[in-house]
Amino acid sequence: MSRFKTLVLAREHLRKLTHQGQEKIREARAHLDSLTKESSDVKMHLTSTTAQYQRQLDEAQQNLMHWERTWSSIQKTAAEQTIFFGKTRMACLNLYRNVCERSQIGRQNPVHPEDTDGQLAMENTSRFDEVIKKNTTRAQVVSMSRENAELEASFRMVPPPPPGSVILIDWYRSADSKEYFNRIKNKKQRRLFGLLEAPVLPPHLSVDIVRYKVFISGKSGVGKTALAARLAGLDIPNMHYETTGIETTVVFWPVKLRDNGQVLFFRLQLWDCGENALRRFDHLLPSCKEQVDAILFLFSFTDRASFEDLSNQIARSSEPSDNIVKLVVGTKFDLFMHTDVTDQDVRKFQEVWGLPVFRTGADVVGGFGEVGPLLNALAEGLWHQDCLAVGAARPSPVTGPGTETGSMTRT
Numbered sequence: 001m002s003r004f005k006t007l008v009l010a011r012e013h014l015r016k017l018t019h020q021g022q023e024k025i026r027e028a029r030a031h032l033d034s035l036t037k038e039s040s041d042v043k044m045h046l047t048s049t050t051a052q053y054q055r056q057l058d059e060a061q062q063n064l065m066h067w068e069r070t071w072s073s074i075q076k077t078a079a080e081q082t083i084f085f086g087k088t089r090m091a092c093l094n095l096y097r098n099v100c101e102r103s104q105i106g107r108q109n110p111v112h113p114e115d116t117d118g119q120l121a122m123e124n125t126s127r128f129d130e131v132i133k134k135n136t137t138r139a140q141v142v143s144m145s146r147e148n149a150e151l152e153a154s155f156r157m158v159p160p161p162p163p164g165s166v167i168l169i170d171w172y173r174s175a176d177s178k179e180y181f182n183r184i185k186n187k188k189q190r191r192l193f194g195l196l197e198a199p200v201l202p203p204h205l206s207v208d209i210v211r212y213k214v215f216i217s218g219k220s221g222v223g224k225t226a227l228a229a230r231l232a233g234l235d236i237p238n239m240h241y242e243t244t245g246i247e248t249t250v251v252f253w254p255v256k257l258r259d260n261g262q263v264l265f266f267r268l269q270l271w272d273c274g275e276n277a278l279r280r281f282d283h284l285l286p287s288c289k290e291q292v293d294a295i296l297f298l299f300s301f302t303d304r305a306s307f308e309d310l311s312n313q314i315a316r317s318s319e320p321s322d323n324i325v326k327l328v329v330g331t332k333f334d335l336f337m338h339t340d341v342t343d344q345d346v347r348k349f350q351e352v353w354g355l356p357v358f359r360t361g362a363d364v365v366g367g368f369g370e371v372g373p374l375l376n377a378l379a380e381g382l383w384h385q386d387c388l389a390v391g392a393a394r395p396s397p398v399t400g401p402g403t404e405t406g407s408m409t410r411t
């Protein structure tokens with residue numbers, strides 16, 4: 001009997017325990033449900049916040065593009081206005097000097113050449129006007145306007161020589177040139193030349209080497225390093241790594257002069273500098289520009305901003321009347337599906353600036369065909385520029401087998 005009572009008590013105890021356990025399970029499940037609901041609420045909230053931020057990011061990127069374009073057009077206008085302002089100041093100074101030559105007033109109260117306001121004030125005084133009227137004959141007015149026109153002309157770019165007028169542009173394709181071009185080849189590949197190396201030429205080839213410095217200018221990623229590799233006949237890097245400082249590449253290019261049939265080896269030292277490094281270190285651009293003979297201004301056909309930036313580049317890297325050979329190169333022409341610059345844009349640019357524009361793209365296949373026209377134009381421009389610098393007579397380097405002549409000095 002007592003055993004039966006013990007069993008009943010144990011059963012009662014177990015039932016209570018079961019009941020309590022079930023109660024706890026119910027509470028835990030309710031808690032889990034509330035946590036699940038809370039977490040899904042948080043997840044929804046996060047998803048909607050992410051979507052909102054994504055929208056804001058998209059808008060910001062669109063705004064960025066818009067403002068980048070606006071900024072480059074502001075810079076372009078600023079560059080144009082700076083040139084115009086410079087011209088106006090020079091014209092004013094010129095006029096002031098002309099007037100001073102014809103009167104005593106300027107000599108009595110000289111105005112500083114930088115003080116344009118002072119010069120204008122002088123020119124505007126009625127007494128001065130009278131002096132001008134009294135002393136300036138019609139012939140003098142004509143001569144003054146001619147001087148101003150000459151001054152204006154000096155701000156225009158020196159036009160490049162017509163292609164083929166100085167060198168034989170198809171010579172590199174002819175059998176006659178093979179012996180010379182073999183000197184810059186190693187088997188079928190182009191030979192890479194170090195800074196102190198030069199092609200080894202046999203004594204019977206009477207050839208001179210002329211040296212020039214060429215700066216490659218353009219926005220980051222536009223293809224400056226790739227162009228230097230292309231011109232040297234090297235493989236083009238697939239990935240874009242910003243060039244960390246100045247890199248130089250030596251390219252030899254033989255040409256035959258049209259006038260006397262003489263063969264010259266052009267040694268072009270290409271200077272390529274990463275845009276970020278240029279911005280960060282002020283001393284880099286002056287060293288790239290120091291005694292530079294030619295500048296290649298690059299834009300990419302797939303990046304309109306780089307095309308619109310050309311005028312800034314030209315204004316930043318050169319003076320209107322300097323005697324530096326300037327060529328424009330449009331890169332990534334092979335990616336015509338993504339082109340952002342039309343033929344009409346290029347034509348319009350050429351009309352305004354009077355500079356030749358070259359197109360490059362696709363892989364290097366080792367032949368000279370793809371780099372020939374650009375290297376020929378560079379060589380022709382450089383030789384023509386030197387001819388102009390030394391006067392009417394064409395400079396003719398001292399002949400002798402394999403002798404080197406330095407780049408002709410500019411005046």
Ligand SMILES: Nc1nc2c(ncn2[C@@H]2O[C@H](COP(=O)(O)OP(=O)(O)O)[C@@H](O)[C@H]2O)c(=O)[nH]1
Pocket residue numbers: 218219220221222223224225226227236237238239240241242243331332333334335360361362
């Ligand atoms: N398809 C194509 N890609 C190019 C061309 N030129 C450059 N690139 C690529 O554009 C990227 C940037 O070129 P890079 O020369 O390093 O630009 P840099 O910053 O101006 O020196 C690289 O990934 C190159 O492979 C071209 O003419 N065609």
Ligand SMILES: [Mg+2]
Pocket residue numbers: 224225226241242243272273274
């Ligand atoms: Mg680079």
